[in-house]
Amino acid sequence: MAVTTSTRKRINTKNLSRANVKETLRQMRKQWTAYLFLSPWFIVFSIFTVFSLGFSLYISFHEWNILEATKLFVGLENYTRLFKDPKFFQSVWNTLLFTGFGVPLGLASGLLVALLLNTKVKGQGIFRTLFYVPVITPLVVSAVIWKWLYQGDYGLLNYYLLKFGIIKEKLLWLADPDLAMPALIIMGVWAGTGGVMVMYLAGLQSIPEELYDASKVDGANGLQRLIYITIPLLAPTTFYLLITSVIGSFQSFAHIYIMTNGGPLNRTNVIGYYMYEAGFRQYRMGYASAMAYVLFAIILILTLVQMKFVKGDVEY
């Protein structure tokens, strides 16, 4: 029986495959306007995404200076040069520091605000707006404001830290090699908390109330409910936020360009900024493209690791 069915199936698929092709072509002709509707997207997408991705790889194998006519093919030289470039390693390290501290801190502070707002406080809408304003503020503007806040002589931060006795003397936030990166991280948390908060608020609202009621009957206290119900059920939101924030954080550029220019002593020179310098200041576009591909590889690996790490966790 089993054999007959499988043979019949095989014969059928053979006949069908020919019929299928015909049917597909007929469908394609009949639904031609579907392809027409997609064509604007398709044109832009194939030029500026698909072709661009391949072109970028092609450039990365060349000595590519837009000011010079000949583009010398150098194979993998740009990549090998990258691995001998201490400045590149430092930029990778800086990027990891910026992301490794900034993203978890941003997620934690956003979650905290969301949890506080979710306790049915009065004026939830107003608080939400106030925490969200830094998110919509243009990054250029935020960078200008924070540049002032971090000013050594007149900056507001030093004034209040001195006033409350937290520091003894004025700190040169952005000019101090040890403080510049923490300063950028703090600003990043300020700019990112609101976005995280909104997502977590949406996530919190989708947790059914009955779960909490049931746990109350079982005698769970507030902290236990947070650890055993709220945080696990927010895992999909956390996962989404983690991936998008890491990708975003890895590409930081604008505020570094405006606030520190990668300094002092290259301590805030992140990959995004170093790439800009190589590509558009020194016109070494091949080298910068190689850097972009390495960045892509790092992000891809991190994303896959996060996926694997979270998959074991989010199963209900």
Add this chain to the structure above:
Amino acid sequence: MAATAQEKELRQLKPAAKSFTRPMLNFVGKLLVYSLLITGAILFTAPWLWMLSASFQPLSDIFNWPPTWWPEHFTIQNYRDVLKAVGLGRWYLNSAIIAISVVVGQLFFNSLAAYTFAKRRFPGRDKIFVFMLSTLMIPGVIFLIPNYLILMRIPLFGGNNILGEGGIGWLDSYWGLILPSMVSVWGIFFIRQYMKSIPDDLLDAARVDGASEFWIYWKIALPLSGPALAANAISTFTWNWNEFFWPMIVLQSNDLYTVQLGLAMFFVKQRTVWDVVMAGSVMATIPVLLVFLLFQRHFIRGIALTGMK
């Protein structure tokens, strides 16, 4: 008997004890929640309020120590300077032209593609869709250099011949900022998720009546997707208004600068004129702030929806 009496007593006591501690805890808890929220809100808005306050103060007052939060010598001279001497007005116009063109283009092209992916059956649909979505994982910086070079080689623009040689193509023009952003994968995906919930019966009924697909899209699907379109429009506007990196790479002439680019370049060149820069910063934020405050509901719902795919 004695035990039962004790139990009874306990049972009576327990709720009493509970109702005694609970309001206390609630009161303390509430106090904690509100004080944390208020402290947080002050910390998060202070930088922003400082910018607003400083923009109305003469330069010498901005350097006051301790800082003056309420302007002692209120002035609007900074705004006059940033508009006249610096030329923010022109940059404003550029930003508006670019952001509005992109929003209009995206609303049309995104929704057209979204309708096709959500409501039409045609060979290859799911494969194309998955392929499209997979590109969302690619970091944007990877496209900067190739897209810059592609723009430079657009034929018959910016002094280029038909082979795209000799000139600068779409670089240093509105085109380079508008056309590559005319349609976005995020927007298509987002609107498509929303359009999926439109009942097929409705569309099929129109098809039976002989309506064209474009008519169905334009007259049925589009009007039913208001919230998704609003969210897409608002986030696209905000993104394009705030964008800095790409305009900086594409634009060269001062006359074509966007607000963000102009402000940043001015600031980088003249780091001491904090009064004018603060006024410029307020001006650069007003449009997105207005859009956000007016459409806050759509905005937040939109952001929340994107995360809950």
